[in-house]
Amino acid sequence: MTPAPSTMLNDRDLPPLFRSSDQSALRHQGDAFRSVRTHLVVLLLATTAAMFIEQASGRIMAAFAAILYGVTILLGRRTSRRRSRAYWQAHRAAAEVVKTLAWQYMVHGGPFHSRVADPDAMFGERLEERLRELRKCGWEDTRDGIGERGMGQVTAQMRLVRSKSYAARRDIYLRDRLLEQEVWYKNRATRAHRSAARWSTLTAALTLLALSAAMLRTAGLLGGADLAGLLSAAAAAGVAWQEVRRHGPLTHAHTLIEQDLETTRIAMSTTVTEAGWAEAVGEAERLMSPAHTEWLVRFGG
Structure with a gap:
């Protein structure tokens, strides 16, 4: 499932802005997931403490439960203020914009076809135009x-690839872009499917245990402990975490994109001619865009 090592390009050959935006996206993504995970764990601990209050009616445990519920409120407000998810998505979109424009520039794809008189200037204009919109959504430049803006993001390696023959550019794009992304989406779909299966099994087991606890308590075999409520809360937390990570919808989306990329790669290596190359590259890049993934996710859950 891993392609042969690239002989031409890697992330260091792309515009520096891609790497900085990619790193920022990963940082905000981790922060968003940690915030939600902490929020759910603290809320579950507060529920546990509240259950023990019913048993012991101790002031210390009651105070502890109250503190934990207060912390959950503060965590929720802190998460909403930090807007980590919005910043993560804005930086991810910026990274992908830079990457797709760089690849189209290099291989004469999309609007950067061979007839463009000044591809560097077009790259700079298109890049800054897209980034202006993302600034409104939270992207941080x-x-x-000024030397790092617009045309300043075109690297020497990008110009070298663009200067190559059509056959060379085609081979580079098929191997270092399409095949690499095809494998990436396949691996991501596999990971998401496994995670979805694990969490579904866990929440189903917790729900079954909650049902069993409720039946035992009704029969008077479990005393006064509300284990059913605690287990139900744990199952609900598991479901909420799955909704945050979107394992199921992402499995669906990534599988479809992987299949479409495989079909596109085969067509581009066999039937697409140089005359239709720019259009084919533009369509391939659309398949890999965050907007396309998000559209598929909406119908995959």
Whole structure:
């Protein structure tokens, strides 16, 4: 499931803005997931403490439960203020914009076809135009000075690839872009499917245990402990975590994209001619866009 090592390109050959935006996206993504996970864990602990209050009626446990519920409220407000998810998505979109424009520039794809008189200027214009919109959504520009803007993001390796023959550019794109992304989506779909199966099994087991606890308590065999309520809360937390991670919808989306990329790669290596190359590259890049993934996710859950 891993392609042969690239002989031409890696992330260091792409615009520096891609790497900085990619790193920021990963940082905000981790922060968003940690915040939700902490919120759910603290809320579950508060529910556990509240259950023990019914048993012991101790002031210490009651105070502890009250503190934990207060912490959950503060965590919720903190999460809403930090807007980590919005920043994560804005930086991810920026990274993908830079990457797709760079690849189209290099292989004469999309609007950067061979007849463009000044591809560097077009790259700079298209890049800044897209980034202006993302700034409104929370993207943070880390570039210093005008030299790093627009055409300043075109690397020497990008120009070298663009100067190659059609056959060379085609082979580079099919191997280092389409095949690499095809394998990436396949691996991600497999991981998401496994995670979905694990969490579904866990929540189903917790729900079954909650049902059993409720029946035992009704029969008077479990005393006064409300284990059914605690187990139900744990199952609900598991379901909420699955909704945050979206394992099921992502499995569906990534599988479809992987299949479409395989079909596209085969067509581009066999039937697409140089005359239709730019259009084919543009369509391939659309399949890999975050907007397309998000559209498929909506129908996959």
